[in-house]
Amino acid sequence: MSHAPQYETPYGVGTTCEPEQVPVSERDTQTAFRPDFPRQSAGPAPEAGRAGARRAARRKKTKPRSGAARSQETAESGPERGPKRGSERPDGLRRLLPQALVVAFLAGGTSAFVADDKAVQLTVDGESRTLHTFADDVGELLEDEGVDFGTHDIVAPGAGAALVSGDEIAVRYGRPVKLTLDGQRREVWTTARTVDGALRQLGVRAEGAYLSASRSRRIERTGLDLDVRTERTVTIMADGRERKIRTNAATVAEAVAESGISLHGQDTTSVPPQSFPRDGQTVTVMRISGRKEVRDEPIPFAVRRTEDASLFAGTEVVEQQGQQGTRRVTYALRTVNGVRQKPRRLRAVVVREPRTQIVKVGTKQRPSSVAGAEGLNWGSLAHCESGGRPNAVDASGTYGGLYQFDTRTWQGLGGSGRPQDASAEEQTYRAKKLYVQRGASPWPHCGGRL
Incomplete structure (x- = not known):
């Protein structure tokens, strides 16, 4: 049993049919043998975008001529080469001619097909796959695969880089992170897919830090709110002693509590207790004792002067004696770390209104x-x-x-x-x-x- 001739294609090994098994006439050459790979169309099919235009141009450039077309050229150029000898051609030659044309067609089309096909590895946000493509550059490949990317995304190599077989293309999407770092809030972008990766990418020192989300938590493309408090050194001064601690507390009050110091009554700190403790900051605890004191204070009276023509000029007579009023004032008295502070006025109530003094002033000539x-x-x-x-x-x-x-x-x-x-x-x-x-x-x- 004889074996049919074999040829290589990008999809495996194909065979041609022996002439004795499949009789073919010259007019059926183009339809009798159709190898199993994409057809070569007469012109570019309507396709959208840059990728479509480039594929259409490439197909037009690499389109192989059919065996029938080459036969037609031979037939038309025959008279120039000599007298037609079709009547003398043996029957075996007529049977081999269609098969030769098919082999030539396969050889030309396959070489162009293999030259343009590229095997590349595409990784999108950590998910990899190997694919075959006819794209000329990275941007065309991503367009063909429906992979969109924006300002905050990373494409490596760049979208304009030319493609060759064996290339590895990576796309990493950007993710918005609303980061509160040591009390300062800002919005940043990262291509990391986890909290731990984002911290490394942003250069945040996370050893000993407080994190509002676990390091392994995945960051979705919609983003994440992340609170990070790094470890800081804070000095607490209280009761004549100094305590230096390492802390990632959110407030000064928390840092004071971590140092083992308790606040009682009116006790407070030298900076607002709810403020954020900074690295290297010194906080003084103020022990406060206080009481209230009520005092009666005089209110000076006013003096009203009226002219009197019955009195000689230069003479003044008090017609109504003035009287001081009384104001009852409440003060807060404080002692801070043993030092008495200036009294602070809390409220005042008038107990008795002052009485105005009336004085007559003489205008009569002496x-x-x-x-x-x-x-x-x-x-x-x-x-x-x-x-x-x-x-x-x-x-x-x-x-x-x-x-x-x-x-x-x-x-x-x-x-x-x-x-x-x-x-x-x-x-x-x-x-x-x-x-x-x-x-x-x-x-x-x-x-x-x-």
Whole structure:
């Protein structure tokens, strides 16, 4: 039994049929033998995108000529080469010709097919597969395979890199991570698929750190919220002692508790207890004791002055005596680490309102002289009685002013209030009136100086 001739294809070994088994005429050459591989079309089929356009151009360039076409060329060029000898051609040659044409067709088509086919390995987000492709570059391959990629994704080699058989192409998708690192929140992108890989990729020191998610947790393409608190050195000062600890606490209060120190009552820390403890930070615990104290404080009264034409200019008379009010104030008294602090005012309540003092101010022009009292030495008398001081008051408090009037005598002469409160001119005027009435007798010791 004879064996049919064999040929190699990208999909295995094929055989041709022996002429004795399958009689074929010349007009059936193109349809009788159809090898088992994709047909070569007369032109590029409608395909979308860059990949389609490139495949169409490649097919047009590598399309093999059919055996029938080459037969037609031979037939048309026959008259130029010599007289036609078809009638003399043996029957065996006519039977071998179609098979030769098929073998030539297979050899030409297969060589072009093998040249363009590439076996590559494609890994998408960790999942690998080997495939055959006619793509010219990485971008065309990914388009053919329906693999989309964006700004935060990694394609290696790049999308414009040319493809050859045996290439390995990797696509790693980016994932958004809302990272809170030691209290600072920011959004980052990573192509790692696990928390541990993301930490390494972002350069985060995770030894001894607190993680809100396990290292092995997978990061989906939708992203992940991740809280990381690295280990820090914090110094706690309390009760005269210093404690240095390593901690990944979220707040100062937690770090203080980890150092074995308890806060009681009004105790607090030198920085806000809920603030984030920084590496190398020193925190002082403040022991606070306090109490409240209530004090009554005076409220000053106001003074209102009104003009009075019945009083000589320079004379002021208190018509209504002012009175201070009272305010009850509550203070907080604190002692911090044994040191008393400035009292802090908490609240105040008015117990008694102050009363306004009303003063009359004279505007009347004072007479310049008193008949019968002019020409006397009033300055010498004043110097003897009071040392020449208008506001002088004796030790008993009974007599006052330049001439040491008692209040009754003063008011009997038309004066208001107390003599020591009046001006020197008014006091001298009232003294002259007194002299006219009683002579020098009101001044038994100094009257002789007049």
